[in-house]
Amino acid sequence: MTWFYAFDLFGVAVFAISGALVAGRKSMDLFGVLVIAIITSLGGGTLRDAILDNHPVSWIRNDVYILVAVLAAIGTILWVRFTRPIHETGLLIADAFGLAVFTVIGTQVALQHDVPVSAAVIMGVMTGVAGGVMRDVICNEIPLIFHKEIYATACIAGSVVYIALHQLNTTPNLDVTISVLTVLVIRLAAIRWHLGLPRFHLLDRDPPDRDQ
Amino acid sequence: MTWFYAFDLFGVAVFAISGALVAGRKSMDLFGVLVIAIITSLGGGTLRDAILDNHPVSWIRNDVYILVAVLAAIGTILWVRFTRPIHETGLLIADAFGLAVFTVIGTQVALQHDVPVSAAVIMGVMTGVAGGVMRDVICNEIPLIFHKEIYATACIAGSVVYIALHQLNTTPNLDVTISVLTVLVIRLAAIRWHLGLPRFHLLDRDPPDRDQ
Amino acid sequence: MTWFYAFDLFGVAVFAISGALVAGRKSMDLFGVLVIAIITSLGGGTLRDAILDNHPVSWIRNDVYILVAVLAAIGTILWVRFTRPIHETGLLIADAFGLAVFTVIGTQVALQHDVPVSAAVIMGVMTGVAGGVMRDVICNEIPLIFHKEIYATACIAGSVVYIALHQLNTTPNLDVTISVLTVLVIRLAAIRWHLGLPRFHLLDRDPPDRDQ
Numbered sequence: 148m149t150w151f152y153a154f155d156l157f158g159v160a161v162f163a164i165s166g167a168l169v170a171g172r173k174s175m176d177l178f179g180v181l182v183i184a185i186i187t188s189l190g191g192g193t194l195r196d197a198i199l200d201n202h203p204v205s206w207i208r209n210d211v212y213i214l215v216a217v218l219a220a221i222g223t224i225l226w227v228r229f230t231r232p233i234h235e236t237g238l239l240i241a242d243a244f245g246l247a248v249f250t251v252i253g254t255q256v257a258l259q260h261d262v263p264v265s266a267a268v269i270m271g272v273m274t275g276v277a278g279g280v281m282r283d284v285i286c287n288e289i290p291l292i293f294h295k296e297i298y299a300t301a302c303i304a305g306s307v308v309y310i311a312l313h314q315l316n317t318t319p320n321l322d323v324t325i326s327v328l329t330v331l332v333i334r335l336a337a338i339r340w341h342l343g344l345p346r347f348h349l350l351d352r353d354p355p356d357r358d359q
Numbered sequence: 360m361t362w363f364y365a366f367d368l369f370g371v372a373v374f375a376i377s378g379a380l381v382a383g384r385k386s387m388d389l390f391g392v393l394v395i396a397i398i399t400s401l402g403g404g405t406l407r408d409a410i411l412d413n414h415p416v417s418w419i420r421n422d423v424y425i426l427v428a429v430l431a432a433i434g435t436i437l438w439v440r441f442t443r444p445i446h447e448t449g450l451l452i453a454d455a456f457g458l459a460v461f462t463v464i465g466t467q468v469a470l471q472h473d474v475p476v477s478a479a480v481i482m483g484v485m486t487g488v489a490g491g492v493m494r495d496v497i498c499n500e501i502p503l504i505f506h507k508e509i510y511a512t513a514c515i516a517g518s519v520v521y522i523a524l525h526q527l528n529t530t531p532n533l534d535v536t537i538s539v540l541t542v543l544v545i546r547l548a549a550i551r552w553h554l555g556l557p558r559f560h561l562l563d564r565d566p567p568d569r570d571q
Numbered sequence: 572m573t574w575f576y577a578f579d580l581f582g583v584a585v586f587a588i589s590g591a592l593v594a595g596r597k598s599m600d601l602f603g604v605l606v607i608a609i610i611t612s613l614g615g616g617t618l619r620d621a622i623l624d625n626h627p628v629s630w631i632r633n634d635v636y637i638l639v640a641v642l643a644a645i646g647t648i649l650w651v652r653f654t655r656p657i658h659e660t661g662l663l664i665a666d667a668f669g670l671a672v673f674t675v676i677g678t679q680v681a682l683q684h685d686v687p688v689s690a691a692v693i694m695g696v697m698t699g700v701a702g703g704v705m706r707d708v709i710c711n712e713i714p715l716i717f718h719k720e721i722y723a724t725a726c727i728a729g730s731v732v733y734i735a736l737h738q739l740n741t742t743p744n745l746d747v748t749i750s751v752l753t754v755l756v757i758r759l760a761a762i763r764w765h766l767g768l769p770r771f772h773l774l775d776r777d778p779p780d781r782d783q
């Protein structure tokens with residue numbers, strides 16, 4: 148379990164870095180960078196806990212989460228300013244790892260509240276992706292996850308695998324390991340070969356409705 | 360009550376369709392279409408329940424809601440791809456019906472929590488319109504409801520009518536029926552004759568404040 | 572305590588005015604103006620209470636809050652239409668005062684829930700600024716607070732001062748007064764001399780990632 152806690156903190160750090168980078172692209176000030184980093188890394192879990200009525204939320208129960216997010220954001224700023232640019236591929240791989248851990252944690256927490264399978268999958272996906280959606284919405288962009296290579300689909304697969312193994316009563320470490328690997332492998336394959344879901348293109352047939 | 364449950368599910372389906380259509384206009388992928396459909400149809404009620412501390416929220420208590428939203432979104436994609444385009448007027452009428460049912464449900468739930476009248480009206484309106492606002496914010500548009508014909512005003516009227524009839528202790532079916540009809544009639548009249556509220560135009564007098 | 576309640580209502584009114592003005596710049600209709608005013612003035616506290624599980628939230632417990640927000644929004648529309656334009660400096664000073672009061676209230680509420688110091692500071696800042704962030708996100712702008720003069724930093728300072736004085740067990744009025752003044756002085760100084768935090772400029776080095 149301590150291994151898993153370390154992975155969780157690693158996921159927080161990675162998501163905080165991605166938040167700080169998007170904030171930097173928008174030329175936000177230092178406070179803005181910290182806020183976006185915190186929201187990106189802890190927003191998904193907070194939303195899940197508020198909907199599940201699972202209180203206190205993680206970063207209120209344990210202030211290490213905030214500390215890790217803040218340090219990761221400050222470290223990102225210093226790194227970009229004083230050294231070479233961010234290694235994009237390294238960040239993508241780290242992000243895939245954080246995504247996998249967050250998804251499995253979210254599914255676990257939901258199952259502990261005896262929710263239906265559909266809600267558990269949604270909670271897993273929400274924990275993995277909602278922080279990034281909040282980051283993009285606040286930064287005034289259409290969330291990246293709805294456009295680029297397979298991302299949330301990997302979360303759905305990992306969440307379903309976890310639920311199946313959990314109901315089969317495998318050893319606790321086995322279900323976690325296999326489901327984390329499921330997300331990771333799908334996501335890394337999508338990055339490597341630019342796999343994407345088909346898009347739904349709908350021409351705007353009713354201009355009078357869009358009067359703005 | 361079973362009639363009302365059927366109406367509720369019909370509202371979920373209609374709002375999911377409208378979410379899928381907006382996502383399609385933004386060329387989202389299949390996952391994005393599903394997420395926007397779910398958020399549009401269930402986001403308003405979820406926000407209401409989180410603020411009211413009314414747990415578990417509807418789609419966690421009963422997984423039929425998610426199922427209906429997902430099927431409606433997938434059906435929309437197939438319909439647009441393989442048949443003729445969406446019948447806009449039919450959709451607007453169905454949307455008005457969903458709006459009416461959601462508003463009355465939201466007001467009912469709030470009254471069961473013994474909130475003041477002002478909060479009950481806000482909860483009714485929130486249940487009716489917040490899902491659509493979330494859809495537009497995530498899709499990076501200024502929410503339609505703040506610009507176009509009377510929409511939320513119909514919800515306010517229906518919510519107030521419901522509260523009044525409820526306090527007069529009319530028969531349960533009567534208060535629901537009349538308040539649903541109130542929303543429906545106002546909304547359909549607004550669509551038919553393009554009725555809108557006056558707008559508040561404020562020129563941007565302080566450009567230095569908008570330094571972005 | 573009654574003084575503080577009056578200050579709280581004053582903060583609600585000031586934030587509602589700022590919400591109504593931003594809505595007016597977007598030419599929203601009357602309903603949109605009311606909604607943005609309510610969200611700006613009560614959104615931060617509502618988010619804090621949902622995350623802290625502090626129910627019922629303020630405006631459900633006491634309907635004076637909604638009344639003040641609605642009256643302030645309507646008053647703003649009438650004022651702009653029938654008299655001279657808004658006195659921007661006066662509004663900024665009033666806004667600084669509301670910010671100070673909201674921050675201290677948010678920190679107080681968090682401490683009553685026995686949260687760690689980091690979470691109490693976040694709750695204080697959130698109560699002060701989240702309503703404005705919601706206003707800007709819904710109005711499709713990058714939140715002002717991440718770009719302009721020191722704003723949230725003043726909240727952080729005031730929240731930390733309040734926590735320190737509270738743990739030193741000073742008289743209740745003294746800790747509130749000093750921490751409100753801390754926010755107020757920093758914010759007014761930032762307005763007067765255009766003080767800002769350094770920004771984090773990051774060039775967009777990975778165009779293929781932004782494929783939209």
